Amino acid sequence: xxxTDSPVRDPNRFVPERAQEAGGSMHAGPIQARTRQLPRRLQxxxxxxxVDLATTPHGVDHYLSMVNPLWSLDRTRALLVDRIRETHxxxxxxxxxxxxxxxxxxxxxVRTQVDIDGRRRTRYFTISSSPRRADxxxxxxxxxxxxxxxxxxxxxxxxxxxxxxxxxPRGEFVLxxxxxxxxxxxxxxxxxxxxxSMTRTLLADGYRGRIxxxxxxxxxADRIFAAELDRIDAxxxxxxxxxxxxxEDGDPDTLCGYLEQGHLDQVAPDWREAPAYVCGxxxxxxxxxxxxxxxxxxxxxxxxxxxLAAPSADVNAEGCVKLADSDIELANDGRPLLxxxxxxxxxxxxxCRMGICKTCTTRKVKGVxxxxxxxxVSSDDDQDIQICVNVALGDVELAL
Amino acid sequence: xTATEMPTxxxxxxxxxxxxxxxxxxIDDSVLMERTGxxxxxxxxxxxxxxxxxxxxxxxxGEEDAAYIRSVVKAQRACEVAGRVLLFVxxxxxxxxxxxxxxxxxxxxxxxxxxxxxxxxxxxxNDPHIHSQSYEWDTAAxxxxxxxxxxxxxxxxxxxxxxxxxxxxxxxxxxxxxxxxPRDKYNPIYGTLLALLFQYGxxxxxxxxxxxxxxxNSWDEVQDVARVIAMKTAKQDGKDYILFPLxxxxxxxxxxxxxxxxxxxxxxxAFSIIFCGHFPDGTAMFSEEEVEQxxxxxxxxxxxxxxxxIRGSRLFHIISGNLGHxxxxxxxxxxxxxxxxxxxxxxxxxxxxxxLPYNVGNLREQFGSVxxxxxxxxxxxxxxxxxRVERIDLHAKDAPLDQDRINGKEIPLAASRAAExxxxxxxxxxxxxxxxxx
Numbered sequence: 118x119x120x121t122d123s124p125v126r127d128p129n130r131f132v133p134e135r136a137q138e139a140g141g142s143m144h145a146g147p148i149q150a151r152t153r154q155l156p157r158r159l160q161x162x163x164x165x166x167x168v169d170l171a172t173t174p175h176g177v178d179h180y181l182s183m184v185n186p187l188w189s190l191d192r193t194r195a196l197l198v199d200r201i202r203e204t205h206x207x208x209x210x211x212x213x214x215x216x217x218x219x220x221x222x223x224x225x226x227v228r229t230q231v232d233i234d235g236r237r238r239t240r241y242f243t244i245s246s247s248p249r250r251a252d253x254x255x256x257x258x259x260x261x262x263x264x265x266x267x268x269x270x271x272x273x274x275x276x277x278x279x280x281x282x283x284x285x286p287r288g289e290f291v292l293x294x295x296x297x298x299x300x301x302x303x304x305x306x307x308x309x310x311x312x313x314s315m316t317r318t319l320l321a322d323g324y325r326g327r328i329x330x331x332x333x334x335x336x337x338a339d340r341i342f343a344a345e346l347d348r349i350d351a352x353x354x355x356x357x358x359x360x361x362x363x364x365e366d367g368d369p370d371t372l373c374g375y376l377e378q379g380h381l382d383q384v385a386p387d388w389r390e391a392p393a394y395v396c397g398x399x400x401x402x403x404x405x406x407x408x409x410x411x412x413x414x415x416x417x418x419x420x421x422x423x424x425l426a427a428p429s430a431d432v433n434a435e436g437c438v439k440l441a442d443s444d445i446e447l448a449n450d451g452r453p454l455l456x457x458x459x460x461x462x463x464x465x466x467x468x469c470r471m472g473i474c475k476t477c478t479t480r481k482v483k484g485v486x487x488x489x490x491x492x493x494v495s496s497d498d499d500q501d502i503q504i505c506v507n508v509a510l511g512d513v514e515l516a517l
Numbered sequence: 518x519t520a521t522e523m524p525t526x527x528x529x530x531x532x533x534x535x536x537x538x539x540x541x542x543x544i545d546d547s548v549l550m551e552r553t554g555x556x557x558x559x560x561x562x563x564x565x566x567x568x569x570x571x572x573x574x575x576x577x578x579g580e581e582d583a584a585y586i587r588s589v590v591k592a593q594r595a596c597e598v599a600g601r602v603l604l605f606v607x608x609x610x611x612x613x614x615x616x617x618x619x620x621x622x623x624x625x626x627x628x629x630x631x632x633x634x635x636x637x638x639x640x641x642x643n644d645p646h647i648h649s650q651s652y653e654w655d656t657a658a659x660x661x662x663x664x665x666x667x668x669x670x671x672x673x674x675x676x677x678x679x680x681x682x683x684x685x686x687x688x689x690x691x692x693x694x695x696x697x698x699p700r701d702k703y704n705p706i707y708g709t710l711l712a713l714l715f716q717y718g719x720x721x722x723x724x725x726x727x728x729x730x731x732x733x734n735s736w737d738e739v740q741d742v743a744r745v746i747a748m749k750t751a752k753q754d755g756k757d758y759i760l761f762p763l764x765x766x767x768x769x770x771x772x773x774x775x776x777x778x779x780x781x782x783x784x785x786x787a788f789s790i791i792f793c794g795h796f797p798d799g800t801a802m803f804s805e806e807e808v809e810q811x812x813x814x815x816x817x818x819x820x821x822x823x824x825x826x827i828r829g830s831r832l833f834h835i836i837s838g839n840l841g842h843x844x845x846x847x848x849x850x851x852x853x854x855x856x857x858x859x860x861x862x863x864x865x866x867x868x869x870x871x872x873l874p875y876n877v878g879n880l881r882e883q884f885g886s887v888x889x890x891x892x893x894x895x896x897x898x899x900x901x902x903x904x905r906v907e908r909i910d911l912h913a914k915d916a917p918l919d920q921d922r923i924n925g926k927e928i929p930l931a932a933s934r935a936a937e938x939x940x941x942x943x944x945x946x947x948x949x950x951x952x953x954x955x
Contacts, residue, residue, distance in 0.1 A: 183594055
């Protein structure tokens with residue numbers, strides 16, 4: 118094992134810095150010295166009707182957030198307290214979500230929002246920590262992909278003291294109840310994060326069954342949680358941990374390449390019987406789905422798709438426009454989304470129809486859109502777009 | 518890409534002809550051309566120039582704009598809290614300071630924050646606290662109604678009599694093109710009342726009561742809007758005239774009076790800035806027919822010659838919501854307001870090159886011009902004013918534009934050349950039958 122394999126502690130940890138220096142953070146100020154949360158009784162007073170009337174029309178939260186974003190009564194905000202470098206392109210962020218945070222279920226994710234270059238950006242990250250963690254902190258393990266704006270920002274600029282807005286934990290990719298006596302985990306790259314949360318939770322709970330864990334990585338240096346996984350492998354007989362590198366290392370005894378049925382047969386011949394949890398890049402998920410389909414075991418097959426294939430910008434009139442609130446799905450015909458919604462029988466509010474008045478502004482839940490007036494491509498989830506001048510590039514979901 | 522290439526229907530939900538650059542049928546800017554002397558090619562070129570400016574700014578929007586509006590919001594909140602606290606202290610000096618601080622808070626909230634945020638200028642931030650879809654301002658008019666009447670009706674149809682409901686707010690006679698009614702003899706009184714009660718005027722404006730008459734809106738619709746306005750107004754007035762005075766205990770009368778004066782100051786200030794934006798002499802008004810087939814470039818021209826700027830300091834522009842840059846605002850209503858100042862030199866340069874007027878004056882000049890107009894138009898023929906004009910006609914040789922208003926250049930402007938062409942055409946038409954007769 119080389120030096121880069123082991124997790125390197127970030128030298129900046131616990132150094133209080135002005136969040137502003139993080140290069141575009143949510144709120145400025147040395148937050149760490151401040152009270153984490155207001156006393157319950159004070160919160161009750163602040164939520165009263167008198168305070169609501171006194172602060173109309175803005176509401177008390179506007180004023181509180183201005184003093185300390187962590188005092189928000191309406192929003193869940195988390196304080197970044199530490200960063201742990203996992204590999205050359207993966208970092209774990211340790212967050213304090215505050216006492217109001219309800220424990221998540223292992224495998225769930227959170228919507229994470231951070232201000233970058235004056236814009237609030239949204240990304241979803243799986244929680245890699247176990248809800249059994251005693252200090253109440255959660256961790257998000259973030260990989261900086263080429264186009265992953267938020268991830269790259271969090272990796273390179275986010276310093277302790279940064280405040281992030283997070284959602285309640287969400288997601289159905291969770292452990293079954295009751296627990297079976299054998300679980301099969303297959304993780305590819307940073308897709309290991311929900312499986313890590315599950316493994317940590319199972320071990321903390323003294324799970325008595327077997328865990329077969331296939332970890333697909335590019336090279337040994339790309340193993341996330343390497344030291345912890347090695348420790349688990351050494352101390353727990355019922356955990357079978359197999360690392361599979363896609364790049365061959367010349368050793369005939371180790372598995373290599375991408376997920377195939379042969380790997381499963383070799384590591385756990387009874388793989389068809391165990392509930393399988395698979396998370397990784399889209400090609401891996403497709404391969405896995407094909408294997409379980411052929412084995413007729415899809416009822417025991419669970420996957421988490423955590424990346425969307427980004428459609429290329431020059432392809433028009435592809436994909437499907439989903440109008441979520443009206444439960445309508447249309448084949449995208451390349452025209453502005455407002456026109457398509459109208460032809461589907463909806464009457465969205467609109468004004469100028471030329472991108473000026475913003476009456477038609479609608480929340481894009483997911484997908485990629487492009488403005489005809491500015492050419493700007495919006496690829497983030499949960500963005501407001503002017504549907505009169507935006508066209509869909511591939512699948513798009515609107516809150517209409 | 519211009520909006521003319523966009524496939525959009527020709528009418529909006531109410532069946533009215535839709536906004537510029539998206540009409541079916543031929544484009545016709547002839548009235549604008551006649552009134553300004555600009556050519557069809559120039560209009561197309563001008564549209565490209567403005568589109569390019571817009572694209573350049575859009576590409577540059579980011580951190581600095583976000584930091585700016587956040588700092589204004591911070592200043593507003595600080596003024597608000599300071600104002601409320603100072604008013605609780607029962608001394609004349611703190612009362613005065615409290616009124617000033619609270620008035621400043623309301624002015625910042627309404628002008629630089631509310632108006633501009635609700636235009637969507639800062640929607641790029643994606644921050645729900647500073648977003649056109651969620652911002653609510655410290656004034657009687659509910660944001661939702663105002664956004665429709667202002668963003669859509671006023672900005673799309675700026676200065677089109679009968680469509681732009683901001684021309685006189687349905688109350689004042691602001692141009693000779695509005696037919697005189699007997700009640701217009703009270704024009705100056707209405708003007709004074711509107712200035713003092715401006716926040717309620719803006720709220721009532723959104724009721725669109727005049728649409729009841731021609732059955733465009735039903736009584737039920739008006740009632741629905743009225744309910745929303747009543748709710749908002751009740752909360753606003755409940756806060757200023759009941760809750761805070763009660764909290765002040767024995768100092769209640771002083772607090773209520775302070776809040777009232779702060780509201781009045783804001784009302785008069787907002788009224789002044791807004792009326793200086795479109796109604797000083799030299800701004801052009803249009804009829805619906807005149808601009809029915811307007812191109813995108815024509816839309817830019819109309820926005821430009823229908824607006825007037827106010828010269829002032831940096832602080833003046835902040836507390837007027839940068840509406841002293843009304844021309845730039847009307848050209849680019851959704852660009853962050855802090856950009857207008859830096860755009861004005863460029864816009865002015867374009868005006869000079871295309872020989873279009875750029876109406877700018879200081880607050881005294883512009884507001885004086887508005888006040889005189891309100892006074893003058895109490896009479897059917899608008900007589901009695903020193904600078905009386907039948908109609909703001911840019912090519913009229915005696916148009917009351919001082920030199921500053923025409924880029925510091927001597928009159929005649931290009932418009933007078935157009936007037937010359939028009940006169941010659943009339944003469945030719947007049948002489949033609951005569952020639953035929955002989």
